[in-house]
Amino acid sequence: MSTAPPRAVEFEDIQGLVRYGYKHLRQACFLLLHIRDAKAARRWLAATRVTSAQASRPPPDTALQVAFSAPGLVKLGLTKDVVLGFSPEFVAGMSSDASRARRLGDLGANDPGGWRWGGRSYDVPHVMLMFYADSAEAIDAWLAGVLAECTEAFLPLQEGCLRTATLGPTEPFGFLDGISQPEVDWDRRRPARDEEQFEFSNRTCLGEFLLGYPNEYGAYTDRPLLEPGRDPRARLPRAEDLPGKADLGRNGSYLVLRQLEQDVGGFWQFLDREAGANLALRRQLAEAMVGRTMDKGEPLVGPGEESIDGIETRNQALNGFTYGGDPEGLRCPMGAHIRRANPRNADLPPGWDNPLARLWRRLGFGADPRRPDLVASTRFHRLLRRGRKYGGAPGEATGLHFICLGANIARQFEFVQGAWMAGTRFDGLSGEADPLLGHRLPGLDGRPTAGFSIPIATGPDRCIAGLPQFVTVQGGAYFFLPGLGALRYLSEMEDT
Numbered sequence: 001m002s003t004a005p006p007r008a009v010e011f012e013d014i015q016g017l018v019r020y021g022y023k024h025l026r027q028a029c030f031l032l033l034h035i036r037d038a039k040a041a042r043r044w045l046a047a048t049r050v051t052s053a054q055a056s057r058p059p060p061d062t063a064l065q066v067a068f069s070a071p072g073l074v075k076l077g078l079t080k081d082v083v084l085g086f087s088p089e090f091v092a093g094m095s096s097d098a099s100r101a102r103r104l105g106d107l108g109a110n111d112p113g114g115w116r117w118g119g120r121s122y123d124v125p126h127v128m129l130m131f132y133a134d135s136a137e138a139i140d141a142w143l144a145g146v147l148a149e150c151t152e153a154f155l156p157l158q159e160g161c162l163r164t165a166t167l168g169p170t171e172p173f174g175f176l177d178g179i180s181q182p183e184v185d186w187d188r189r190r191p192a193r194d195e196e197q198f199e200f201s202n203r204t205c206l207g208e209f210l211l212g213y214p215n216e217y218g219a220y221t222d223r224p225l226l227e228p229g230r231d232p233r234a235r236l237p238r239a240e241d242l243p244g245k246a247d248l249g250r251n252g253s254y255l256v257l258r259q260l261e262q263d264v265g266g267f268w269q270f271l272d273r274e275a276g277a278n279l280a281l282r283r284q285l286a287e288a289m290v291g292r293t294m295d296k297g298e299p300l301v302g303p304g305e306e307s308i309d310g311i312e313t314r315n316q317a318l319n320g321f322t323y324g325g326d327p328e329g330l331r332c333p334m335g336a337h338i339r340r341a342n343p344r345n346a347d348l349p350p351g352w353d354n355p356l357a358r359l360w361r362r363l364g365f366g367a368d369p370r371r372p373d374l375v376a377s378t379r380f381h382r383l384l385r386r387g388r389k390y391g392g393a394p395g396e397a398t399g400l401h402f403i404c405l406g407a408n409i410a411r412q413f414e415f416v417q418g419a420w421m422a423g424t425r426f427d428g429l430s431g432e433a434d435p436l437l438g439h440r441l442p443g444l445d446g447r448p449t450a451g452f453s454i455p456i457a458t459g460p461d462r463c464i465a466g467l468p469q470f471v472t473v474q475g476g477a478y479f480f481l482p483g484l485g486a487l488r489y490l491s492e493m494e495d496t
């Protein structure tokens with residue numbers, strides 16, 4: 001590994017979505033395409049301006065991002081040996097096998113066989129074009145123009161024009177969204193210390209979200225590294241850890257897209273039944289499921305006060321908290337969506353952050369070995385969320401085009417979705433999965449998964465049974481969001 005000081009981040013080579021959510025551009029459309037003619041596709045890509053992460057003032061009034069699936073990279077002309085240098089789960093794809101589907105909770109109504117797109121090999125998109133603009137008219141005109149000019153190159157998937165609703169503060173159930181995000185360590189200050197990092201920090205190493213930079217283990221994630229002879233025009237950055245290699249991954253990220261339809265009526269009707277006519281209780285139950293209040297997004301564990309690295313002062317009340325003061329889940333149930341999605345310090349039972357306890361733990365002993373097994377250290381499982389809501393007009397289906405970015409799909413999205421969301425033994429719980437996302441089918445052991453428990457200080461838990469399914473997966477795929485040099489490299493490949 002190189003000992004040179006870290007190189008400055010090449011913002012001009014990174015697609016803007018990694019740095020910005022483009023919240024000022026309230027309209028978006030994600031166009032899913034098959035490559036019809038590789039040469040024409042490369043020509044179109046070479047001539048297209050993709051928005052970088054370089055800061056601009058004023059911010060851009062439109063943005064275009066481009067991502068590829070593994071079959072898309074092959075179809076575009078990248079040789080299989082190079083594609084195999086990407087991670088196995090990206091190469092395999094989201095819907096490729098029954099075991100992955102089971103782990104991700106893609107069973108029953110979520111089964112990829114029933115998806116609108118991405119569930120069968122023939123409807124896995126090759127390319128995704130992501131359009132952002134500030135008006136629906138601008139998106140429509142732009143989309144129509146692109147579709148007209150690239151008919152030779154691409155064929156849109158039948159269900160492949162994923163429109164979004166005007167960006168607002170809430171997701172379809174009505175909760176404030178977009179509150180908690182990891183703070184990306186853009187200035188590369190954070191030392192990656194695998195064993196010594198016991199406190200929750202929101203600042204997360206760049207290499208957790210971008211390939212080609214050190215991650216939270218202090219290591220460089222595997223990605224395709226080429227002999228310079230395979231990059232004759234020197235379009236690719238050189239690898240930081242192996243400067244003799246051209247780095248096809250550097251400044252790129254994996255992008256996970258899931259179309260998650262929400263049964264908003266079903267959600268509130270269920271809570272109506274549970275709460276009787278008690279409107280305050282109905283809301284309280286919904287908030288317990290999420291872990292935040294509905295209107296203000298305040299954490300149920302109470303306003304954050306802690307000085308947590310990577311939390312700005314203005315964000316402290318909403319995000320400067322851990323679950324350290326609520327080990328029993330009396331304020332925020334253990335199984336609440338945000339506690340499952342990011343348990344913060346919940347993996348370390350109280351008293352674990354002193355030197356003796358650390359040594360004890362490092363030697364492989366634990367006061368309660370069950371907890372760390374079930375909730376692994378959260379800093380290896382952070383997601384940069386970039387999704388948008390869709391639909392919601394009267395009579396129209398609604399949900400999230402859930403998008404997250406990360407440098408390791410298995411350790412980030414698949415772990416969070418599989419072990420924490422779909423997992424029925426999260427943090428010592430049993431008989432329940434994520435209260436928003438669960439499919440509610442019995443587990444492999446035949447035990448129910450449709451419960452939700454709310455611990456009560458003065459008595460037994462309040463146990464809600466028979467939760468219906470509120471969210472159904474309608475499509476999904478894994479993409480690679482290349483750096484702009486890599487995109488240029490891809491668009492200049494010759495036919496083999």
Ligand code: HEM
Pocket residue numbers: 171172173175176177178179180181260261262290292297337338339341342383399400402413416417421436437471
């Ligand atoms: C339709 C489906 C979903 C809904 C309605 C939903 C709703 C929410 C809401 C209301 C919040 C709190 C606001 C915020 O912090 O931004 C949140 C946070 C979060 N969600 Fe979801 N979510 C959904 C799917 C998912 C999925 C599939 C994942 C990951 C596999 C996920 C991961 C997260 C994470 C990581 C957080 C932030 C937790 C924290 O850092 O405190 N969500 N979600």
